[in-house]
Amino acid sequence: MADISVHIGDLHLKNPVAAASGCFGYGTEYEDFIDLGKLGAIFVKGITGSKREGNPSPRMVETSSGMLNSVGLQNKGIDYFISDIYPEIQHYNTHIIVNVSGSTIEEYVMVAEKLNDLEKIPAIELNISCPNVKEGGMMFGTHCPSAIEVTTAVRKVYHKTLIVKLSPNVTSISEFARAVEGAGADAVSLINTLLGMAIDAETQEPVLATVTGGLSGPAIKPVALRMVWEVYNSVKIPVIGIGGIMNATDAIEFMLAGATAVQIGTANFIDPRVTVKVINGIEDYLVKKDITDVNDLVGALKIPGQL
Amino acid sequence: MADISVHIGDLHLKNPVAAASGCFGYGTEYEDFIDLGKLGAIFVKGITGSKREGNPSPRMVETSSGMLNSVGLQNKGIDYFISDIYPEIQHYNTHIIVNVSGSTIEEYVMVAEKLNDLEKIPAIELNISCPNVKEGGMMFGTHCPSAIEVTTAVRKVYHKTLIVKLSPNVTSISEFARAVEGAGADAVSLINTLLGMAIDAETQEPVLATVTGGLSGPAIKPVALRMVWEVYNSVKIPVIGIGGIMNATDAIEFMLAGATAVQIGTANFIDPRVTVKVINGIEDYLVKKDITDVNDLVGALKIPGQL
Amino acid sequence: MKKQIHDFQIIANRRVNEEYFVLSLSGNRQLPEIKPGQFVQVRVDNAPNTFLRRPFSVYDVDYKKNILYLLIQIVGEGTRILSELKKGEILNLIYPLGNSFSLPDGEKALLIGGGVGVAPLMLLGRWLKEQKKEPVFLFGFRNYGLLVDIDLFTGFGKVHIATDDGSTGEKGLVTQHSFLRKVTGDISMVYTCGPDVMMKAVALWAEKKDIPCEASLENTMACGFGACLCCAQETVHGILHVCTDGPVFNTKELIWQI
Amino acid sequence: MKKQIHDFQIIANRRVNEEYFVLSLSGNRQLPEIKPGQFVQVRVDNAPNTFLRRPFSVYDVDYKKNILYLLIQIVGEGTRILSELKKGEILNLIYPLGNSFSLPDGEKALLIGGGVGVAPLMLLGRWLKEQKKEPVFLFGFRNYGLLVDIDLFTGFGKVHIATDDGSTGEKGLVTQHSFLRKVTGDISMVYTCGPDVMMKAVALWAEKKDIPCEASLENTMACGFGACLCCAQETVHGILHVCTDGPVFNTKELIWQI
Numbered sequence A, B: 001m002a003d004i005s006v007h008i009g010d011l012h013l014k015n016p017v018a019a020a021s022g023c024f025g026y027g028t029e030y031e032d033f034i035d036l037g038k039l040g041a042i043f044v045k046g047i048t049g050s051k052r053e054g055n056p057s058p059r060m061v062e063t064s065s066g067m068l069n070s071v072g073l074q075n076k077g078i079d080y081f082i083s084d085i086y087p088e089i090q091h092y093n094t095h096i097i098v099n100v101s102g103s104t105i106e107e108y109v110m111v112a113e114k115l116n117d118l119e120k121i122p123a124i125e126l127n128i129s130c131p132n133v134k135e136g137g138m139m140f141g142t143h144c145p146s147a148i149e150v151t152t153a154v155r156k157v158y159h160k161t162l163i164v165k166l167s168p169n170v171t172s173i174s175e176f177a178r179a180v181e182g183a184g185a186d187a188v189s190l191i192n193t194l195l196g197m198a199i200d201a202e203t204q205e206p207v208l209a210t211v212t213g214g215l216s217g218p219a220i221k222p223v224a225l226r227m228v229w230e231v232y233n234s235v236k237i238p239v240i241g242i243g244g245i246m247n248a249t250d251a252i253e254f255m256l257a258g259a260t261a262v263q264i265g266t267a268n269f270i271d272p273r274v275t276v277k278v279i280n281g282i283e284d285y286l287v288k289k290d291i292t293d294v295n296d297l298v299g300a301l302k303i304p305g306q307l
Numbered sequence C, D: 001m002k003k004q005i006h007d008f009q010i011i012a013n014r015r016v017n018e019e020y021f022v023l024s025l026s027g028n029r030q031l032p033e034i035k036p037g038q039f040v041q042v043r044v045d046n047a048p049n050t051f052l053r054r055p056f057s058v059y060d061v062d063y064k065k066n067i068l069y070l071l072i073q074i075v076g077e078g079t080r081i082l083s084e085l086k087k088g089e090i091l092n093l094i095y096p097l098g099n100s101f102s103l104p105d106g107e108k109a110l111l112i113g114g115g116v117g118v119a120p121l122m123l124l125g126r127w128l129k130e131q132k133k134e135p136v137f138l139f140g141f142r143n144y145g146l147l148v149d150i151d152l153f154t155g156f157g158k159v160h161i162a163t164d165d166g167s168t169g170e171k172g173l174v175t176q177h178s179f180l181r182k183v184t185g186d187i188s189m190v191y192t193c194g195p196d197v198m199m200k201a202v203a204l205w206a207e208k209k210d211i212p213c214e215a216s217l218e219n220t221m222a223c224g225f226g227a228c229l230c231c232a233q234e235t236v237h238g239i240l241h242v243c244t245d246g247p248v249f250n251t252k253e254l255i256w257q258i
């Protein structure tokens, strides 16, 4: 059987398939459907310094082959996570990676620092790309000096694997990838949602209470693939591919474009077993293609006419 | 009956529905299907200083609720347009607006200058956002000083209505809108296609010969709507909304977000009569909503809680 | 109860009226216990514009025949496609989801439904009767043509009806029905499901009468099982989620959105 | 010929073999003249992943009965959904599109098809016979099970067959068929449609024999009527478009993509 384990920095994943932040709760929500121990990793939902209520309702609207959400980082804060959630999930037989958000650099640093000490959290993902909060969030991900500053500050205090999640709402995502690589990130993950909007022509009002929201799902896959390929060609650190993955073929496309691992978000809502199906599908593909190591797929895209 | 005519600068359109550049040929391709005289305007396909062959095949791939294209501005050049095409289409009972592209500022200026003299061309659309050409094209649309420079240069020589078509592949599209407004544009149109990519997992090759291409269709509608709304709130000149419009409801959403007129692209391939259907649908909507002037829709989005 | 995801076979698609239909779904394994108020998430296949699943309350369950019933109103593309499904076709469900209605303290309970909002009240009525309670139904419909399975509801308790146009029952809103004016102390619980405005009026009425009231809410749902946090409902305890903390809420806990 | 867009009713969906089916489509008005080699653009409804239309050559036309036939191979989601359509269902078509095959100078013409590439050769065979020409067919299929309507083709001319596994006709590629070795001066035109490699080999053979050769090409198409410029084909005259300048090209004009 093919070897499907991969490395993100020092972190060893049993396979390249992870659940994306904000789409998988703390994992518990999926325990009825799948064996969480089969996953490469779980990126739990965005955690901030203190409790956040999130945005008012409606927070979601379906769009063509996708959805807009404006959840807005609803969570009970890092202390509650450490005291009440971590004890419940630390037994998972997979890596739990915490997605860290904040409005200020201090908030990011504070959360990262506290997570340093949690033995079963081997990595964090800095979410500098959330389009659904008024302050901070995407600002850090669309202003390069801020991205550098927050990454540098967190790098100073956080000693395990540091992944920075990039925003697609920028002119050059590889510029940001290079910047956070320089600031000490061990890996980059991309893409977060594209900033979008929906309008109800009947009521003549925006559908979301926050007017705009983040677009996810297969609609964004072509953009995500392109960005992964661009970033893969710009940095040396591993790239984690995200955006519209619905099945194993999609995941393989991301790996060919340069992703060492992938995250699956929206697809979990439609099929809560999709992550496990994708893992199986990747194994089948490797067997069919006679590939013994999944890492051979990473960036293996063949451009006709190029050697 | 409601008044559905609108103004783009000095240009009077009998209705707000136009065909988008690159999706409608020179109009002739649709003469079998609809009465072209019914349209608000036709944006004919991108024209450059000299003949271009365009990109190699394959140039197109379907994606979820959309398509990627990499046509690459195939056209016979401005002189051929003037000598051979213009005489054939100048009798249309609608405005013909020429989409102008180039690799250098000089090329844009030269093409614009020549179009000045064509009586039946009342406006041009500067395409500074084509993702499918190696030089120029999108570069002008993703680098603000270049956008200003090309607009300023063309404004100097072109005396009729000047529309600048913006690229969505930027961090802040309203920054570009403001910049070209300052440089003399009479209107902005948006969005052009989102840069995307598709991979064939079987062959492990990119699907498009050019690797990347431009994403269009309903998949991009949420992003386009958001950008139109952002730009509408940033500039005083009229905004022309483009991106994923498939029916009258979509078009109305764009107008509510701030578009004075709309362009329909990809939808024409699936239903070559869609433009006329959208015009009829807008009329029906106005009657149903008891609105007597279509301009009352423009930017009429009601944000609950705001006055 | 463990949440499941399974294919069901459509064994009947019964058109109730112009807008409503009932799907009878049979799984190939024993149905788990489904409590009144719980819902399912249905995947709509072969539909260009229904990307996410669609939530529907469980209308009724027949454990002996292993059949689950959904009462569905056609409102958009997803429900239209479901309405056209034929016997033998397959539907994928995630179920059972959400919390459920609670047992009343006293004997008599009033179940107030509007339109397709009567859906969860069928299983609730059945359960109350099984629990030796006495459900009374008060339903509002736009007109006679939109009435739903009144004979079946009558099997569990008395049914009072209001229609907008008076084509059957009393004319007017359900909350103006004369039955409400006659209510004395014997009603120990009010359950309601229907349009928001109706539920708010019912909640207000119940509060005035000092009767506990439970409402089954809707919200836009991406997952249906607590993973996306999209279905936010403001409550006195802060923002809760309709798919896991609800869909049934005690109306005193709700901060209604206007 | 003016291009049209109309709904057609499916009056039969005949399964030819494991992979191929024939749709018989009837419009509610007189069909315009459709020339051999022309194609239609079919809208696939109720399909989540088939956003654009799908192009198919016209397999045959019956002007008397006003029926248009398509021969379709199931290769992906769009063709799978089409294969499941039932009598009475509606299909929206844009047609007739593209150019057409030209008349041979002499009498005898050789029509070489591979797999579903035989589709345009039916109407071509019918037309040649009507024009008092003598079509001869040479077909390649993977195996006996994939043969298509040979009896119908035989009505227009002799049919020679090659299969990959020799299960019927000669074993091997169509371009290795012994018939080609026996060809003398009497063939005045070669027409071909099938996989690219096959058409290239046929074109090469025809060139060697100094017989004019026309090939019906495919390409990725967004519109099908010249508006999008997506279906680029390199030729000695520069880049042309398969949907308007083709699908039929004289092979001498082509610069084949490898």
Ligand SMILES: Cc1cc2nc3c(=O)[nH]c(=O)nc-3n(C[C@H](O)[C@H](O)[C@H](O)COP(=O)(O)OP(=O)(O)OC[C@H]3O[C@@H](n4cnc5c(N)ncnc54)[C@H](O)[C@@H]3O)c2cc1C
Binding pocket: C039, C050, C053, C054, C055, C056, C057, C058, C071, C072, C073, C074, C075, C076, C077, C078, C079, C080, C116, C119, C120, C217, C218, C219, C220, C221, C222, C247
């Ligand atoms: C817990 C719960 C239980 C429900 N039970 C029933 C039931 O028993 N019978 C019944 O007929 N309907 C029920 N609904 C409503 C039902 O889910 C929607 O009518 C259905 O999803 C509409 O799908 P559509 O594709 O036909 O409409 P769309 O074309 O998607 O939309 C039409 C209308 O339905 C609303 N809608 C769309 N999706 C949702 C969604 N995910 N959640 C809520 N509203 C939505 C839209 O805002 C719009 O106004 C329930 C909803 C919830 C949340």
Ligand SMILES: Cc1cc2nc3c(=O)[nH]c(=O)nc-3n(C[C@H](O)[C@H](O)[C@H](O)COP(=O)(O)OP(=O)(O)OC[C@H]3O[C@@H](n4cnc5c(N)ncnc54)[C@H](O)[C@@H]3O)c2cc1C
Binding pocket: D039, D050, D053, D054, D055, D056, D057, D058, D071, D072, D073, D074, D075, D076, D077, D078, D079, D080, D116, D119, D120, D217, D218, D219, D220, D221, D222, D247
């Ligand atoms: C002028 C022309 C005439 C054709 N005539 C016939 C015919 O008579 N019978 C027949 O069975 N097939 C014919 N084809 C091919 C047919 O269009 C494709 O097989 C069909 O579009 C695949 O649709 P799908 O959704 O099943 O496959 P998909 O899932 O979309 O793709 C499956 C495969 O088909 C290819 N394909 C998809 N879309 C197109 C397209 N628009 N153009 C070309 N290839 C495509 C893909 O690259 C892929 O390899 C013709 C194509 C052209 C261009």
Ligand SMILES: Cc1cc2nc3c(=O)[nH]c(=O)nc-3n(C[C@H](O)[C@H](O)[C@H](O)COP(=O)(O)O)c2cc1C
Binding pocket: A020, A021, A022, A023, A045, A046, A069, A071, A073, A099, A127, A130, A165, A191, A192, A193, A215, A216, A217, A218, A220, A242, A243, A244, A245, A263, A264, A265, A266, A267, C228, C229, C230
């Ligand atoms: C409902 C929802 C909530 C999300 N919350 C977060 C979050 O808290 N932090 C984060 O980094 N990304 C969040 N995301 C973004 C996803 O992790 C992912 O980057 C994006 O959805 C694209 O992937 P997909 O198309 O597979 O969903 C959220 C996405 C959705 C749909």
Ligand SMILES: Cc1cc2nc3c(=O)[nH]c(=O)nc-3n(C[C@H](O)[C@H](O)[C@H](O)COP(=O)(O)O)c2cc1C
Binding pocket: B020, B021, B022, B023, B045, B046, B069, B071, B073, B099, B127, B130, B165, B191, B192, B193, B215, B216, B217, B218, B220, B242, B243, B244, B245, B263, B264, B265, B266, B267, D222, D228, D229, D230
């Ligand atoms: C095949 C194709 C060719 C295009 N060519 C041009 C072009 O020449 N110039 C231009 O400004 N935009 C071009 N566009 C972009 C469209 O005009 C439009 O901005 C974009 O497709 C989004 O709109 P839609 O979703 O309605 O198609 C092209 C789009 C497509 C699909």
Ligand code: FES
Binding pocket: C220, C221, C222, C223, C224, C225, C226, C227, C228, C229, C230, C231, C241, C242, C243, C244
């Ligand atoms: S619908 Fe996802 S949490 Fe409720």
Ligand code: FES
Binding pocket: D220, D221, D222, D223, D224, D225, D226, D227, D228, D229, D230, D231, D241, D242, D243, D244
């Ligand atoms: S398919 Fe659009 S030009 Fe040929």
